[in-house]
Amino acid sequence: MEATKKAKPSCGDAISNLPNDLLCRILSSLSTKEAALTSVLSKRWSNLLLSIPILDFDDSVFLNPQKGRRKTCFFKAFVDRLLSLRVETSSPVQRVSLKCRQGGVAPDCITMWILTTVRDLGVSDLSLRIDFGIFLLPFNVFRSKTLVNLRIGTMIRLALFPSGVVSPTVKSLVLDLVEFGYDEKDGFKQILLAFPSLQSLRIHESNKWKFWNGFASSTRTLKSLVYRRDDTDCCAPKPCVSFDTPSLVYLEYTDVVADKYDNLKLDSLVEAKIDFQLTPFQVMRKPNNIGFVPGNVTSFFKAIRNVKILSLSPDALEALYYRGEMIPVFNNLRSLSLGSDKPHGSTFIFWKLLPSLLNNSANLETLIIKGLVHYVAEGWEDLIPMARVCFSWNDVSASLSSSAVKVLEITRYKGTCQEVNRLKLFLGKLSRLQMVRVHHKAVNDGEKSRLMKVLLLLPKASKCKIQFIKETV
Template sequence: MAAKKKVETCSINSLPDEVLGQILSLFPTKLAAATSVLSKRWRNLLPLVQNLDFDESMVFYPNRASETIGDGGGFLDFVNRTLGLLGDSPIKKFSMKWVSPIDNSQYNHLIRNVLEHGALELDLSSTSIQCIMPEFFFSKTLVKLTLSRGSYDQDSHPPDGVLFPALKTLSLVQVSYGTFGWGDLYDCLLDSCPVLEEVNIFAGDPFDAGGWRKHIWGSTIQRITIFYRFYDLDAHSLVGLDTPRLVYLDYSSYVAEDYQCQLDSLVEARLDLILWKYNDYIPPVDEYYGYDSTKGDAWGDATKLVEAIRNVVTLHLSADSLEVFHCCCESMPEFNNLVTLSFESHEERDWQVLPLLLRKSPNLDTLVLKGLVHKYTKGCGDVCACKRVRKKRKKKISCLLSCGVKVLKVYGYGGSCRELKQMRHFMENLRCLEVVKVQVQVDKQDKKYTDDLMKLLQTASSECKIQFI
């Protein structure tokens, strides 16, 4: 009879403190703090939790009026008690989300306490107004700061002109500011973070300007992401990007009236610029905002912005951006460094600017299309297969014939007659093609569609290959 194997069991309490600390870090801070009353073994483990996440909605219970009505003191007391259990232990990331009003003095002391623990990341989210005092808002260790959905006031200049000497990432999400004399928190953050590398602005509420002053500056900033959809034309009068070391730009907004940009080092750009005619909210005349939509469908001028990105290596354009390039640019620069051009298609947006854009990109190697169906116009005939046949007129030579694109990628291929015709047009005229990569729509993944595309090889170069991705 075979001997029974001895099964070794291991209690969670027998694990090393460092391992238990990592486990607690995976739980909401409320639960992690509650473990301190479980047993003597768990009583001193909270200081090992370096990521603290406080959410007022998780601490209070909506059906208990005594806990939810007031000035937020109950929530603040819980946060302070938890911080007290940490002792002198360092904090890696501190996140706090709340809605109840909190006394500014207590709030500032709380933030000071967190930063004195050597926090690397600070994430504050609140719909209430907070006044941040500079003597409390200072840290030599903070690397990442996120402020969300609140109004942040400041009434004096920071000590020594510097708030965060180590801050590299600043994110502002639907934030507004008050101004008192010398300036506001937005100006202060850009001026007093000497090693700032990344700025993220999100102001998606069309009725709230929020987020920024339409101007970002800094000699160390390398990455910028902007999403700004405020409906006021006056708020889009001028956009400034004074960032000579910027390498990556992701910009989504209505087209501005003018731009002032210094983007000498830009490598990659993602643009989602929208014509104001697609803003259904704007009436003919608005007495409150003072704008008049009768200025025309092509209000705005993106010429300086397009000129500023002329050195990019990779360019991504939304379907709306294609129309802005066509309607709101007085001239098109030479994109001599452009290697990869990616753009989206939409059945209600046209391709009119593409012939000019391709001619201005002599070193283009890869062309990426997200969809093929677009709005028909006479101007896109150079690159489009849906052009009408004109009798008694000499056929116009397609700009694709002189285009050096070697790789064509198509996403969202649906297999319609129009799409197949457009694919044939590309493969017949892009004479340098080596590889065509196609992603077929999930509901169109039928052998018929792949067979139709494979037949197109007969019209392309003998060296061209089709790959399905």
């Protein structure tokens, strides 16, 4: 009889039985508005809203698509109420994200929200995105002893730069389309003075939103620097660029080639990703078609000669070709990445510079060619008059034969006849090669099998393994 009795259903639901810490973690993955909706379930869920360590305020989720009007008044009331409750209950917050894209909230109100999160809630991670109009933000709102990660953007103008330390605890700073309203010349210098413990700095500028004048000087705390400038087609070169950053380990640099590079202290650099851009006026040859335009990038590449990992875009290769006198010796270089996944770059310049790069990198172990298909155009040698004068496949073969490369990685592989011929050259000359990774674009297993078979039959100068990997987006 007892065996036939049905078990009584357990009371409550599985989610409600979870501990508060786990529920708070789940709610933190939602927008704050969505998390607030759970407060109607019970008093327990209502109290959880005051314990969530992550607050995500986004005015776009308060839109009413049916009526087509913005619920800015609801958004303001919601943020005001929640921040007020968190202050009243002394509930600290780890991370706050504030996105105001629709307009309708007074700038003074937004500034007060930032002050509340930084000074009263002890936030350690703050992300701001103000996308309507030009938002003038007093810089001293970031005066904090708990703030560690700070992201500011976009269309924000920082004003009232303080003379003293703003935040000694900030280690990571992102400036996304941000400018200084009154002191553009020394803006970069003031940033580093305001955050004396800064370790990571990321800057995104455009032709309209810029503040860096080309001079970077830091304490020994700065380890990572990423600078990216959009709209380079219409940007004027900076008169001079200087990196006085002796402790910098990682550099990612995208900008128009400057007229001059001076005071470059990059001896600690381990990894560099360079994407130089040339203006039409910079791509000029001397009358004899041999020399290079003055104001070159040679000094910059000499300054980064100690790197172990180097990535050069197609435009960076063109800058090195048109505005470089020589390629320095990279004694420490272990990994070299050339090209781009996008169909871009000069075939002639790629093969012209490859021998020099290999010959000057005696300890190179990994060679990555992004988009080999972009550098194997059929008949290009005959279409370029200079190719018959200053280009030789014998130079390419000799540099490959003497290279210490152990790993070869090819992306965007399509298996064209020209690609196969170039891979035949690599496999037949790289005598120390141990691994070949080919990222293919085969549409089905049959095509993949065919591409693999062709590669496996190519003659090889070493007993290397070949990995065939599906290209990811």
